[in-house]
Amino acid sequence: MKSAVIVFPGSNCDRDAHDAIERVTGEKPAMVWHQESELPEGTEFVMIPGGFSYGDYLRCGAMASRSAILPAVVAHAATGAPVLGVCNGFQILTESGLLPGALMRNAGLTFVCEKAPLKIDNGNTRFTSRYGSTSELIIPIAHHDGNYFADAETLDRIEGEGQVVFRYGNNPNGSQRDIAGVMNEQGNVLGMMPHPERAVDEKHGGTDGLALFESLLGSA
């Protein structure tokens, strides 16, 4: 599977994303600089990694959502190809309108890093199909602005459409309805605060993130 990882100044999980994708797909992803305006020819899967793009000044993900590469990502998503945004990547996807809702400051007002228990809310997606009967995961989180918010109508709608993919077992940030990850209506764009790329190795963070990348491999 040909993959691409978008790199902004301030991205800091780009190498981790690269290594996780390479580990699962056996192919090195292209690292695409924010000033590019096109994705490499033949790209199937796009990942927007975590970090602090443009320092997260103004608002998390706001400047990245207006960067040169974003129109190419939006166009890629429109073809139905898979796009995954993790942490800052999730914030960028909501800021760019590819995903519903917004991510606000954590309810406790402090940065939270922990190995978070998650529940798979929809195991029948191109991001979760390989989890099989597993419904509970432990995946690390690390963020200051992961408090998922949308109005009640939107929340009802995305829940009804199966767009809520992951929920926290022990809500660490005040997210509405414990939401940790959401998909778009078409089911090809996923944003999540937990870091699956930090959970692909038994010597670091466990292996509960592996199946997410494996699901993509089967579906792309």
Add this chain to the structure above:
Amino acid sequence: MTQYAEGITAEIVAEHGINDEEYAIILDRLGRAPNMVELGIFSVMWSEHCSYKSSRAHLGKFPTSGEKVIQGPGENAGVIDIGDGQAAIFKMESHNHPSYIEPYQGAATGVGGILRDVFTMGARPVALLNALRFGAPDHEKTQHLVGGVVAGIGGYGNCVGVPTVGGETNFHEGYNGNILVNAMAVGLAETDNIFYARGAEPGQPIVYVGSKTGRDGIHGATMASAEFDDESEEKRPTVQVGDPFVEKKLIEACLELMATDAIAAIQDMGAAGLTSSSVEMADKGGIGIKLIMDDVPQREENMTTYEMMLSESQERMLVIMKPGREDVAKAIFEKWELDVAVIGETTDTGRMVLEHKGEIVCDIPVAPLADDAPKYERPYFAPEVRAQINAKDVAQPSHMGEVLLKLMSSPNMASKAWIWRQYDRHVMADTAASSEDPSDAAIVRVHGTNKALAITTDCTPRYCYADPFEGGKQAVAEAWRNLTATGADPIAITDCLNFGNPEREEIMGQFVGCVEGMAQACAALNFPVVSGNVSLYNETNGVAIPPTPAVGGVGLIPDMDKRAGFGCMTEGHILMVVGKTTGAMGASTYLRVIEGREEGGAPLVHLDLEKSNGNFVRGQIRAGRISACHDLSDGGLACAAADMALASGTGIKLAHDADSDVPMHGFLFGEDQARYLLAAKKDDAIAIIQDAKAENIDIQVVGLAGGTAVSVNGAHHLELDRLRAAWEGWLPELMEPAAEAAE
């Protein structure tokens, strides 16, 4: 010769922290009176912070070389060989004074500064640690300072994307007026691509990179070289402001530039900014330097040379390029949207010449700035060493479980999860053990390999206060022990020596005692000092901090499949203590918390036993016989057992021999050194004990894993659930009392 140049008076000289004797040396070296710019430059270069004038005479006592040392003290950071063409580069540094005045920015810029020391040498930073000391928990400033410092460390480290993997946090009223914020960074590099401040030659362009220069932090180095008084908080304008986003770009840009062959020498602009970075590179290269101040990127209008040379604006680097390669640097830094400018060149004059608006505003020889910095043999007296206290001389409590509960929920022993939850410990995906994990040291895998660095920070200030020499030894020995308890080979240390005013003989005596004790331990354990920092004048209105020589130890785990933590004890495991228990209670956690006494001598550190016991434990870990291993330190066996039980979710039944010379509370809470608690399956335990006997190592079976409580001789029960609630509850209660009450 005129004594003072135009516009300068004796008062102005004194305000620059230069005494009469030092001023006379300046007059002699220049052959004339210095102007304001030159005075400012001498002032910062000869400050305690930059020149180590009170401490240098003793720092030479440290062993600094060894088979695995590539670079010892004197460069930006120390460098050790970790095999396979790879090097670990690390240093610890204080940011005490700024953090007290403005905790968020003080701590944040402390992290930024120590990261630059490491990536300046060509290393990608892979781990951050810290050693924090705050005042009494109930002091009016403590909550505010803890909150600010922790947020600052997290705010910076999380954004640059380097995991904060470990550290220690203590509370003691001795830090009420002077908190300590010591930050340590560790990086990885290839041994054939390490960069130094030395290496510049005449005729090379000097390139400025990073943030613009502003008026912030002017005289920060001088502030760090004086004690505090009631007006110190008015010094807030001298605290710098950090921008981790720029730092992140700077790391990536510098590493990208370092992959080319364009750099002759490189230095970050830390304390005393442009002055110390340019002087150090000129001095180490034995050359001169000429800067055109008009070309320095400036954040504010009408800045003077004096301000630019003394500014401590953050996230700036000075690079001396190989001639003709400026464009390589420009292309890389412009890609990363960083300011970059050629601001001068190296010369063969041996002088530092600054030109501003067409005029020469400074023209002084480089050598005296670095080499002729004053060096004082400050008078000192060795503090009287307090007598040892043994458990036999201390009243026995009635319920050991209640004592254990009180110890484990006391400020220095209680869980620090409230702190480390705010640090990203996992970014870079190589953290095998951090503060959250049951491990005596943080473990960070060397990317792409199956080997790992073990890293720890340690110091027991109450021992150093009771007995500087033994306390100094103990700080080094405990760091060595922590690394050993994970299965690592300890390699080298960095240090951060925090003391009061060295002009007081008693304080200088503490300093000398600690340094000599550390030096002896480093030599005995083959654990040399490769970098470090000295922070003096940690004192307010004449009250000094407890002597705090923080040690940052680094070791190597050659095979990640052969290591130990203390979270894998299961029911039926045999518990053993390696090392001799006598019931040493002097300066112990027990005395302080239970009896409210800070009395008695520090426990003695027998370095030969440290070495033999540690080597034995490491060997047994690598032989795969040990299921859980924990060093014994604060609170002795009982607290180590409590840690192990909490982490493993299994109780421990301790057994005290009533016929023993050591009373039960000495057995449980004594702080004898060179000891480890091991848990092993029965068959393994038998083999371990046989080996210990054969090697003449003290070993004692102390209990059995099982149940849901920690108990002694079938009594003194403390249920783990109750212990966990108290242990986890103390710090949140301090920091968020309202939230706790509302729940």
